[in-house]
Amino acid sequence: MAKHIVVIPGDGIGEEITAAAVKVLQKIDETCHIGLTFENRDAGGTAYDKFGTPLPEATIEAAKKADAILFGAVGGDQWDNVEPSLRPERAVLGLRKALGLYVNLRPVKVSQVLSEYSPLKPEIVTGTDILIVRELIGGIYFGDKCESEIHNGVERAWDLENYSVPEVERITKFAMTAAKKRRGKVTSVDKSNVLATSRLWRRTVIQVAKEYPDILLNHFYVDNCAMQLAMNPKQFDVIVTGNLFGDILSDEAAVLGGSIGMMPSASIGELTSLYEPIHGSAPDIAGQGIANPCATILSAAMLLRYSLNEDRAVAMIETAVDQALADGWRTPDLYKEGFKKADTDTMTQVVLRYL
Numbered sequence: 001m002a003k004h005i006v007v008i009p010g011d012g013i014g015e016e017i018t019a020a021a022v023k024v025l026q027k028i029d030e031t032c033h034i035g036l037t038f039e040n041r042d043a044g045g046t047a048y049d050k051f052g053t054p055l056p057e058a059t060i061e062a063a064k065k066a067d068a069i070l071f072g073a074v075g076g077d078q079w080d081n082v083e084p085s086l087r088p089e090r091a092v093l094g095l096r097k098a099l100g101l102y103v104n105l106r107p108v109k110v111s112q113v114l115s116e117y118s119p120l121k122p123e124i125v126t127g128t129d130i131l132i133v134r135e136l137i138g139g140i141y142f143g144d145k146c147e148s149e150i151h152n153g154v155e156r157a158w159d160l161e162n163y164s165v166p167e168v169e170r171i172t173k174f175a176m177t178a179a180k181k182r183r184g185k186v187t188s189v190d191k192s193n194v195l196a197t198s199r200l201w202r203r204t205v206i207q208v209a210k211e212y213p214d215i216l217l218n219h220f221y222v223d224n225c226a227m228q229l230a231m232n233p234k235q236f237d238v239i240v241t242g243n244l245f246g247d248i249l250s251d252e253a254a255v256l257g258g259s260i261g262m263m264p265s266a267s268i269g270e271l272t273s274l275y276e277p278i279h280g281s282a283p284d285i286a287g288q289g290i291a292n293p294c295a296t297i298l299s300a301a302m303l304l305r306y307s308l309n310e311d312r313a314v315a316m317i318e319t320a321v322d323q324a325l326a327d328g329w330r331t332p333d334l335y336k337e338g339f340k341k342a343d344t345d346t347m348t349q350v351v352l353r354y355l
C-alpha cells in the first residue's frame with residue numbers, strides 16, 4: 001500500500017534541505033519498494049506572504065491525512081515585525097498542537113568521525129549517545145501570554161508556564177519506555193528549586209518511575225544539566241524535560257557532534273508524526289546551496305523508523321551518511337583543510353551513491 005508523505009519545506013534553507021531528503025527517500029524506495037508518494041504544502045513566512053497566514057487550513061488538513069510529515073524550517077528576519085499570531089514560527093507550533101505531537105525525540109550521537117569537530121575534547125564527546133525527550137505541546141510555549149499591558153504607567157509582557165499531571169505523566173512514560181530499549185537510565189531536568197511547574201514535574205516523574213523499577217532515574221536542575229552536558233555528556237542516556245528547557249539543551253547538545261546541521265528530530269503524538277531537523281531556517285546561509293542536508297536526511301530516516309517501520313531502509317540511510325563523512329565529504333559547517341568540500345547538492349549526491 002502506498003505511503004503518503006506531506007513535505008513542508010517552509011522558509012530559508014527549508015526548501016534546499018527537504019529537496020535533498022526527498023531525493024534520498026525516493027532512491028531508498030527504489031530498493032525497498034515502500035511505495036512512497038509526496039505532496040508539497042506551504043507553511044511559514046512564505047505562506048504568510050502568499051495567503052496572509054503562516055499555516056493555511058489546507059496544510060493542516062493534508063498533514064492530518066498523511067502517513068508522515070517531513071518539515072524543513074520556518075522563520076526569517078523579514079517577518080520579525082509581523083503581528084505575533086501570524087509569525088512564521090506559529091506554523092510549526094500550530095502543526096505540533098493540531099496534531100497533538102507531545103513528544104519530540106532529539107537523538108545526539110557522536111561518532112569518532114564527528115568528535116574532532118566538537119569544540120570539546122574528543123575524549124569527552126566520542127561515544128556520546130543521548131536521546132533527548134522534549135515535551136512539545138505544553139509549558140510556557142502554550143500558556144496564556146500578553147504581548148503588552150500598561151500597569152501603573154509601566155509596560156510589561158508575560159508568558160505563563162503551566163503543566164498538568166497528565167501532560168507530565170505521558171511524556172515520562174514515553175521516556176521510560178524508550179530507556180528500556182536503551183541503557184536503562186532516565187535523567188529528568190527541571191528547575192524545581194524555583195518553579196512550581198517544575199516541582200509538579202519532578203513529583204510526577206518520581207511517581208511514574210515507580211512503574212518502571214528497572215530504570216535508573218536521576219534529576220538535574222536545568223542550569224547544572226547545561227554544565228554537565230558540556231563536562232561529561234557520556235553520563236546521559238535518556239533526558240526527559242519540558243518544552244523550553246528541551247529546546248535550549250538540544251541546541252547545546254548539538255555542539256557535541258560538531259554541527260547543528262547533523263541533528264534530526266521526530267515529533268510524535270496520537271495522529272500523524274512530523275520529522276524535522278532541530279535547526280532553523282538559517283537565514284545567514286539561505287539560498288546559497290551550502291546548508292548541511294544531513295539533519296533532514298537523518299530526520300527522513302527517523303520517519304522511516306517511527307512512522308513506517310522500515311528498519312532496513314533506516315539502516316541504509318544512516319550508514320550512507322556515515323560513509324559520506326568517513327569518505328571525507330564536508331559541508332562548510334564541518335569543513336576543515338584536507339577534507340573534500342561539498343555543497344548541499346554534492347553531499348546529497350554522495351549519500352545517494354552510498355545507498
Ligand code: NAD
Nearest residue numbers: 073074075076092261278279280281282284285291292333
Ligand atoms: P538556526 O538554527 O536557523 O541557525 C543557527 C546557526 O546554525 C546559523 O549560523 C546557521 O547558519 C547554522 N545552521 C543551521 N542549520 C544549518 C545547516 N543545516 N547547515 C549548516 N549550518 C546550519 O537558528 P536561528 O538563526 O536562531 O534562527 C533562524 C530562524 O529560524 C528564526 O526565524 C527562528 O525562529 C527559526 N527557527 C525555526 C525552527 C523550525 O522551523 N523548527 C527551528 C529553529 C529556529
Ligand code: IPM
Nearest residue numbers: 075089092093247278279280
Ligand atoms: C525548534 C525551534 C522552535 C521551538 C521554534 C521555531 C518555534 O526552535 O524546533 O527547536 O522553539 O520549538
Ligand code: MN
Nearest residue numbers: 247248251278
Ligand atoms: Mn530550537
